[in-house]
Amino acid sequence: xxxxxxxxxxxxxxxxxxxxxxxxxxxxxxxxxxxxxxxxxxxxxxxxxxxxxxxxxxxxxxxxxxxxxxxxxxxxxxxxxxxxxxxxxxxxxxxxxxxxxxxxxxxxxxxxxxxxxxxxxxxxxxxxxxxxxxxxxxxxxxxxxxxxxxxxxxxxxxxxxxxxxxxxxxxxxxxxxxxxxxxxxxxxxxxxxxxxxxxxxxxxxxxxxxxxxxxxxxxxxxxxxxxxxxxxxxxxxxxxxxxxxxxxxxxxxxxxxxxxxxxxxxxxxxxxxxxxxxxxxxxxxxxxxxxxxxxxxxxxxxxxxxxxxxxxxxxxxxxxxxxxxxxxxxxxxxxxxxxxxxxxxxxxxxxxx
DNA sequence: AAGTCGGGGAC
DNA sequence: GTCCCAGACTT
Numbered sequence: 001x002x003x004x005x006x007x008x009x010x011x012x013x014x015x016x017x018x019x020x021x022x023x024x025x026x027x028x029x030x031x032x033x034x035x036x037x038x039x040x041x042x043x044x045x046x047x048x049x050x051x052x053x054x055x056x057x058x059x060x061x062x063x064x065x066x067x068x069x070x071x072x073x074x075x076x077x078x079x080x081x082x083x084x085x086x087x088x089x090x091x092x093x094x095x096x097x098x099x100x101x102x103x104x105x106x107x108x109x110x111x112x113x114x115x116x117x118x119x120x121x122x123x124x125x126x127x128x129x130x131x132x133x134x135x136x137x138x139x140x141x142x143x144x145x146x147x148x149x150x151x152x153x154x155x156x157x158x159x160x161x162x163x164x165x166x167x168x169x170x171x172x173x174x175x176x177x178x179x180x181x182x183x184x185x186x187x188x189x190x191x192x193x194x195x196x197x198x199x200x201x202x203x204x205x206x207x208x209x210x211x212x213x214x215x216x217x218x219x220x221x222x223x224x225x226x227x228x229x230x231x232x233x234x235x236x237x238x239x240x241x242x243x244x245x246x247x248x249x250x251x252x253x254x255x256x257x258x259x260x261x262x263x264x265x266x267x268x269x270x271x272x273x274x275x276x277x278x279x280x281x282x283x284x285x286x287x288x289x290x291x292x293x294x295x296x297x298x299x300x301x302x303x304x305x306x307x308x309x310x311x312x313x314x315x316x317x318x319x320x321x322x323x324x325x326x327x328x329x330x331x332x333x334x335x336x337x338x339x340x341x342x343x344x345x346x347x348x349x350x351x352x353x
Numbered sequence: 354a355a356g357t358c359g360g361g362g363a364c
Numbered sequence: 365g366t367c368c369c370a371g372a373c374t375t
Contacts, residue, residue: 102358
């Protein structure tokens with residue numbers, strides 16, 4: 001018995017042939033992406049650059065491929081190696097990440113780069129990678145498999161969906177996720193773990209999609225209980241989400257001789273470590289008041305912005321600055337600073353331009 | 354176990 | 365409007 005079937009047999013004969021069918025499909029339909037090497041190249045012993053694999057995986061956490069792609073190109077052009085990134089200024093990296101969201105990723109990206117540069121090399125195992133900041137269960141498995149060809153599983157949202165359907169998983173989603181992770185771990189082929197991980201993600205992204213899965217061309221149809229039932233789109237069965245409360249506040253475009261006033265936000269919490277415009281608290285009761293050091297500001301409109309766990313409505317006000325700014329604020333050219341701001345502040349600045 | 358943390362595209 | 369995306373971290 002070949003190694004591949006032997007690995008699958010631990011999960012029972014039910015999944016015999018599944019890894020081979022998936023890899024065969026991947027050989028013909030793999031997506032071409034900037035951080036990948038081709039499936040043919042892996043066969044000739046080519047291994048991707050761990051730095052590029054890691055950087056892409058961090059950027060792709062809860063982020064679509066089209067959105068991350070431009071950032072990946074910019075980062076690798078500016079910082080071609082992990083040593084280059086480790087030597088970068090914090091503010092430059094945060095500015096380059098602006099607009100990509102989940103800014104703790106950027107803070108941990110720098111911490112991780114500096115740890116790896118100090119060590120002199122990347123850990124090559126899943127457990128070793130898991131110790132680095134910003135690398136959780138998924139990313140540790142992905143980097144181990146993709147960059148180091150270790151027998152590790154990379155279970156992301158795509159893989160959860162694909163196997164929720166294959167199993168027709170009807171139990172508590174928390175329990176089903178654990179079951180899926182165990183199963184995928186058993187199915188990873190010893191000789192091609194990297195391609196197996198990419199193949200599952202490609203299948204989830206292009207065929208086993210959330211809304212209208214294209215079962216007619218799916219290489220795993222024969223193993224899929226949800227397809228047999230006839231309504232694959234019913235899976236995965238996730239718990240309902242909470243409604244987002246609305247918060248209110250004000251944001252100010254303070255114009256001075258050399259630009260607009262910005263601050264560097266505290267390194268913890270929402271938009272932590274990013275540049276921001278002067279703003280009040282954001283409160284659900286709307287009683288945020290005004291910034292006391294600003295006088296005579298004129299309201300020019302409102303911006304709406306949706307964060308992960310609340311919706312924000314910000315009144316936008318403009319004012320000409322006269323005296324010195326309070327500690328923590330500085331003037332920046334209003335044209336160039338926009339690129340370094342998180343989206344909510346970009347919207348406000350655009351309204352005033 | 355639940356909450357925090359961004360942004361945008363597809364529908 | 366809803367859903368979700370190559371999730372991790374804190375409490």
